[in-house]
Amino acid sequence: MSTSQLPLYAIYIHPNDLRELRRDIWNDDLVPATFTFQKKFHIDISYRGSHIRKFKKKSYFISFYKPYFFHGVHELHLNAEYKDPSLMRNKLSLDFFSALGVLSPSSRHVLLSINGKHEGIYLQLESVDEFFLKKRQLPAGPIFYAIDDNANFSLIGSFDKKPKTALDAGYERKLGTWEDHRYLEEFIFKLNTTPKYEYESVMSKLLDVNKYLRWLAGVVCTQNFDGFVHNYALYRNPDSGLFEIIPWDFDATWGRDINGKQMDYDYVRIEGFNTLTARLLDIKRFRKMYYDIMKHTLDHEFTVEFMRPKAEQLYQQLRPHVVDDPYIKDHIEQFDGEPEWICDFLEKRNTYLKSQLSTLL
Template sequence: MSTSQLPLFAIYIHPDDLRELRRDIWNDELVPATLTFHKKKFHIDISYRGSHIRKFKKKSYFITFYKPYFFHGAHELHLNAEYKDPSLMRNKLSFDFFSALGVLSPSSQHVLLSINGKHEGIYLQLESVDEFFLKKRQLPIGPIFYAVDDDANFSLISSFDKAPKTSLDAGYERKLGTQEDHRYLEEFIFQINTTPKYEYESVITKILDVNKYLRWLTGVVCTQNFDGFVHNYALYRNPDSGLFEIIPWDFDATWGRDINGKQMDYDYVRIEGFNTLTARLLDTERFRKMYYDIMKHTLDHEFTVEFMKPKVEQLYQQLRPHVLNDPYIKDRMEQFDDEPDWICEFIEKRNAYLKSQLSVLL
């Protein structure tokens, strides 16, 4: 297969159902459709996905499969338009970067989409974080909570009105598990905030995979996803270890651009990151040293132009022929062509900045 080939998702939605879908972009009700992929037909349900991105002319979609029930081992998938990212690759680059750091991350690949014969352009197919995500990785089935708004800030105080939260699981939506599992999440948030400093190390290591969290923190800080500290993640509790792990989600506002695709200065996010859990972990000498070691290693190896540039170039070469045919972004060709250098320049400047800040962790 040549590097320019992308798989095609051909979706057919009955005109009545398509009208119903378009009637209210904020409606999460799924409508029936069929998806043809490599000459095989799948019966699916489809809806729009995302929050502010629903307003864009190039929509993003959520798909569930019901006949057959699985698509390459998945029951659900997300098709992201990546409309505000002029490179179309930041989300994928981020998830692959997190995987390289040893963080649980969704898999992703670029595809082409057509709806009722109309070419909709390039999309990023994203794996859903659910029980099948766990099964693929041979992980025990345990509760998964999505951080759906800024109240998922690991604090007892609401991000919205700065008042005490009315519930400890505010800001989260359970994706997998039972109502009973909320007690694990509530206990987790409670202990993060109320455990005294002298007990913090022993208590937190019994409820959080600290090493994985610090690897995730390194990834968020390097890629500079400002929203990533208080949402854009999922929590998974491994029932064998009893520890929570954190999984990144929605990382297109990264590698030097914000959620609107505007330039973000390379020194916008400090090396210590944000949120209550991060602050308390870095207030513990052992964890601060762990974070220093992980960050230093990452700045020497994975978060470098040498490591990332081949990945950026490969995605650029794969996507470029199809950008010319994407009805929503084909007029942005010049900017698309400039993005690989932009991303590499950001990595170079961000790396130098973070290296200059390493000493604050000592």
């Protein structure tokens, strides 16, 4: 196997526990294992994700319990990035959000072996939890994961198109107490029912609108179609009383969809989607705020000049290991062409969005 600076995580799962894990890929029950990197850790492990569980190269959720911390984290996610031929779209996206001033998980590429079998390149994702907040010197507050498309900022369910029976449908509380659900319920209720003449005032007391519009610019630029109703977390800062939005799982971006197929550069409109976005952009001051954010982003961060060096650096870091990854080593030619594919999409998407900017005024 190639030598490089990518860390190698070696996991050992007892054969009986491995059989239990594989018996039902949809089961979220954790099984015990050991994790070795520099020293040995006792962990619990399970599969993670939704549709990605069906892929040959599995993604994993890991919880440390002895010792309790691994490099300052208690949990981490190992994403296979199986449908992304570049293996870098998720990391490029999350780092892009950080550059836009949006709370975003940190990530790094690693190598993984399970019971001595080399599983190839993975993306280690930081868990959005109390330690995520602590690392950023943010006060502990409730965190809700958007776990399905019912987290669509609407009073109508995404699946049955009927009124929701619960205002917090589609969310799972990661941090906080049952009492904190009332903040989420109030937020969902008021964003839907507040009349337009009160909207600016009411929403400014519930949501960090500037941060939300920065997030919106990031989703629109990277063109994550699922990102408007899924693939995010909500954090309520108890000091400000405002919700902030945090991106998650952004591999279906930069010109490819969730199946790794080409997504046309003009597939997602500049206004994006979802009820909250539509209502915010219906307010003149918020729409102008979004225009200013998007214009700045298109001039600075969402440019080939800004992103190409990042894509090329990741490519150089990953390339020596692609030949050893049993799941992608037969697709090296495609991997080699991905940085240019990403830049080509970026250039076309940037031009398209600039042509649409005037519609925001």
